Amino acid sequence: MSIKENLEKIKGSIPEQVTLVAVSKTKPVSDLQEAYEAGQRILGENKVQEMVDKWESLPKDIQWHMIGHVQRNKVKYMIDFVALIHGVDSFRLLKEINKRAKKADRTVDCLLQIHIAEEDTKFGLDKKELQEIVASEEFQKLENINIKGLMGMATLTDDENQVRREFRQLKSHFVELKTRLPEIDILSMGMSGDYKIAIEEGSTMVRIGSSIFGARK
Numbered sequence: 001m002s003i004k005e006n007l008e009k010i011k012g013s014i015p016e017q018v019t020l021v022a023v024s025k026t027k028p029v030s031d032l033q034e035a036y037e038a039g040q041r042i043l044g045e046n047k048v049q050e051m052v053d054k055w056e057s058l059p060k061d062i063q064w065h066m067i068g069h070v071q072r073n074k075v076k077y078m079i080d081f082v083a084l085i086h087g088v089d090s091f092r093l094l095k096e097i098n099k100r101a102k103k104a105d106r107t108v109d110c111l112l113q114i115h116i117a118e119e120d121t122k123f124g125l126d127k128k129e130l131q132e133i134v135a136s137e138e139f140q141k142l143e144n145i146n147i148k149g150l151m152g153m154a155t156l157t158d159d160e161n162q163v164r165r166e167f168r169q170l171k172s173h174f175v176e177l178k179t180r181l182p183e184i185d186i187l188s189m190g191m192s193g194d195y196k197i198a199i200e201e202g203s204t205m206v207r208i209g210s211s212i213f214g215a216r217k
Ligand SMILES: *Cc1c(COP(=O)(O)O)cnc(C)c1O
Pocket: 023, 025, 046, 067, 068, 153, 190, 191, 192, 193, 207, 208, 209, 210, 211
């Protein structure tokens, strides 16, 4: 199936209020162009340099989402155009984004990444770190970032119950955080293999790559 057909199929399988991020990492610009021509305007990348290169060669109404782990020294390269940073997993990174955003005279939307998977290979804050950041005075003073919600990745496993449990946990962190930050409205969870479960558990944004663009090498 073509990228266009895949996109249509995915869009037909998710509720209208759930936002689709088409994850185009490692794929050539021609594939991204095809997705663009099919009407997709939100693309997700996990490496800053690759995202910058693609941003330079594609139409400027694409919203670029950084979904991967971000090194602090790379923030400056994407600060002018990034639409949403999903993987904020430390206070130091958040402060760097704020500093660069201020210099660029903009406010940048961010999600805090929470560690929900049982595997310890995945990045993210634990519950205590999340609470500490949000409760700190320093956090209140960050004027050039806008926390829009949470992001998380479930364990890569065939055990649906485990995946569901992990998403449910992330949703409960979201509900709790919303009492402190009522304006948050994005819960980024779900990939090609688990997005249906994620939506059942309250996802508002899914990040789907291989089901749209095909398997990566
Ligand atoms: C690669 C990636 C995805 C998409 O994965 P697929 O299984 O190809 O849909 C989603 N989220 C993150 C953080 C990723 O790195």
